[in-house]
Amino acid sequence: MQHAHMTAWFLALVLFFVAIFLIKGGKAKGAKIVQMIIRVMFLLILGTGFMMLxxxxxxxxxGSDAGLQYILKVLLGVGVIGLIEMILARVKKKKSTGVMWIALVIVFGLTLYLGFSLTLY
Ligand code: HEM
Known part of the structure; x- marks a missing residue:
């Protein structure tokens, strides 16, 4: 389950950059298809995440001390998904995304940190 979780978020991340390049290159149709695949990855991330939970x-x-970390990990993971969706929507509308990129880097970093530290339990 962990490998599926890891593969899904990694693919979502790579495809996120592909989608941005396609949108910026004016390839709206290709970007739409890639975004659909990203959403399937989101479902896989959520599915595997909740199974592990x-x-x-x-x-x-x-119920132990690590419990809070798990809850935080899930919220941060959902935050990453939300930020990716918002950035893609705003890039499409040619709106500014600066603050969201900073938020994504921070939230993503914290998600990775918590995710990997939880595997030790
Ligand atoms: C794109 C966002 C996400 C990233 C980058 C991410 C990353 C990670 C990483 C690196 C780990 C530890 C290694 C692994 O098992 O793969 C992990 C574990 C975990 N993730 Fe996520 N995750 C994300 C989204 C989510 C979501 C949305 C959920 C909730 C449904 C979730 C729930 C969990 C749980 C419960 C674990 C703990 C597994 C254990 O007990 O070891 N994750 N995640």
Missing amino acids: SKANSSGIL
């Missing part, structure tokens, strides 16, 4: 729950981790 329920596994952590059934082993009682959520």
Whole structure:
């Protein structure tokens, strides 16, 4: 499940940059298709994420000190998905994305940090 989670978010990230290049290059149709694939990846990320969460729950981790970290990890992960969606929408409308890029780098970094530290539990 972890490998599926990792593969899905990695692919989503790569395709996110592909979509931006396609939008900026005026290839709206290609960008739309790539964005559909990104959304499938989002579903896989969420699916595998919640499966891992329920596994952590059934082993009682959520009630321990690490529980809060799991909840935070999930919220940050959902935040990454939201920011990617918002950036793509704003790039399409040619609106400024500067602040969102900074937010994405921070939220993504924290998600990676928490995600990898949770694997130690
Ligand atoms: C694009 C956003 C996301 C990124 C970059 C990300 C990244 C990671 C990383 C690096 C790990 C640790 C290694 C691994 O198992 O792959 C991890 C684990 C985890 N992720 Fe995510 N994740 C994201 C979204 C989500 C979402 C939306 C959820 C909730 C549904 C979620 C739930 C979890 C859980 C519960 C674990 C803990 C696995 C364990 O017990 O070891 N993640 N994530």
